[in-house]
Amino acid sequence: xxxxxYGHSCFEITGSxxxxxxxxxxxxxxxxxxxxxxxxxLVLCSHGHDDHNARDCVDVLPKEFKVEKIKTxxxxxxxxxxxxxxxxxxxxxxxxxVHMGDIGCMIDDLSKIKNCGVLMIPIxxxxxxxxxxxxxxxxxxxxxxxxxxxxxxxxxxYDVLSTNEEFxxxxxxxxxxxxxxxxxxxxxxxTVIFEKPRN
Numbered sequence: 178x179x180x181x182x183y184g185h186s187c188f189e190i191t192g193s194x195x196x197x198x199x200x201x202x203x204x205x206x207x208x209x210x211x212x213x214x215x216x217x218x219l220v221l222c223s224h225g226h227d228d229h230n231a232r233d234c235v236d237v238l239p240k241e242f243k244v245e246k247i248k249t250x251x252x253x254x255x256x257x258x259x260x261x262x263x264x265x266x267x268x269x270x271x272x273x274x275v276h277m278g279d280i281g282c283m284i285d286d287l288s289k290i291k292n293c294g295v296l297m298i299p300i301x302x303x304x305x306x307x308x309x310x311x312x313x314x315x316x317x318x319x320x321x322x323x324x325x326x327x328x329x330x331x332x333x334x335y336d337v338l339s340t341n342e343e344f345x346x347x348x349x350x351x352x353x354x355x356x357x358x359x360x361x362x363x364x365x366x367x368t369v370i371f372e373k374p375r376n
Contacts, residue, residue: 178190178191178192178193178194178269178270178272178274178359178360178361179191179192179357179358179359180295180324180357180358180359180360180369181356181357181375182324182326182356182357182371182374182375183201183210183213183215183374183375183376184202184207184209184210184333184334184374184375184376185200185202185207185210185228185229185326185327185334185374186199186200186202186223186228186229186276186278186279186297186299186326186327187199187200187201187202187213188200188276188297188324188326189215189217190267190269190274191217192269192270193270194242194269194270195217195218195219195240195242196216196217196218196219197217197218197219197220197221197242197267197269198215198217198219198220198221198235199221199222199223199265199276199297200221200222200223200228200229200230200276200278201213201215201220201222201229201230201231201232201234201235202227202228202229202231202234203227203228203230203231203234204231204234206227206228206231207228207333207334207335208332208333208334208335208336209331209332209333209334210333210374210376211376212234213231213234213235213376214234214236215234215235215236216235216236216237216238217235217236217237217238218237218238218239218240218242219237219239219240219242219244220232220235220237221244221265221267221276223262223263223264223265223276223277223278223279224251224261224262224263224278224279226279229278229279242267242268242269243267243268244265244266244267244268245265245266245289246263246264246265246266247263247264247266247284247289247290248261248262248263249261249262249263249264249278249280249282249284250262250280250281250282251279251280251281251304251305253281253282255282262278262279262280262281263278264276264277264278264280264290265278266289266290266293270361270362271362272293272294272295272360272361272362273290273293273294273295274293274294274295274297275290275293275295275296275297275318275320276297277296277297277298277299277314278299279299279304279305279327280298280299280305280306281304281305281306282306283306283310283313283314287314287317287318290318290320291317291318291319292318292319292320292321293318293320293321294320294321294322294360294362295320295321295322295324295360296315296318296320296322296323296324297324297326298311298314298315298323298324298325298326299311299325299326299327299328300325300326300327300328300339300341300344301327301328301329301334301335301338301339301340302338302339303335303337303338303339304327304335304337304338305327307339308339308343308344308347311325311344312344312347321364321365321366321367322360322364322366322367322368322369323348323367323368323369324368324369324371325341325344325368325370328340328341328344330373333374341370345370348368350366350367350368351367351368351370352367352368352369352370353370353372354369354370354371354372355371355372355373356371356372356373356374356375357375358371
């Protein structure tokens with residue numbers, strides 16, 4: 178499969194099973210990012226905020242996929258401040274691809290995502306978990322491929338978010354790519370840092 182990053186928390190998973198879009202964002206919702214116009218077979222949105230829920234930006238030709246969900250919260254206060262969040266677990270080419278959305282809390286039961294193939298996890302803090310909490314999740318989940326998301330980079334992203342610098346310092350298996358990476362069941366353990374979004 179190929180994983181393409183469009184910035185923020187938006188990814189395209191594409192390959193032999195079809196195309197899935199995670200968390201597309203509305204035009205103007207994220208500083209530094211342009212309007213999206215994507216095509217896919219399924220759109221998965223973690224919650225209803227504009228920077229994660231632009232279903233109308235994707236032309237959809239429906240197809241069925243195996244998707245499991247874990248209901249969580251967007252904050253540390255049972256959703257009272259920012260609402261609920263959904264973790265999506267997509268089975269794609271016999272791999273588990275996990276998108277954590279805007280998770281803002283720590284959860285105890287990680288059995289459904291333990292040792293997953295791909296983990297997309299926010300690290301920027303303020304609206305979501307921060308780098309320290311993300312690293313704790315990674316240590317517990319032990320994914321093969323880690324992809325950090327929802328952080329500030331240059332002129333892209335919200336000012337209140339942290340950059341990925343601290344996260345990178347705490348990972349030893351960094352792999353830098355432009356805006357796309359191809360992975361399969363033989364891909365070695367690594368932390369993927371996209372150099373710039375495809376936007």
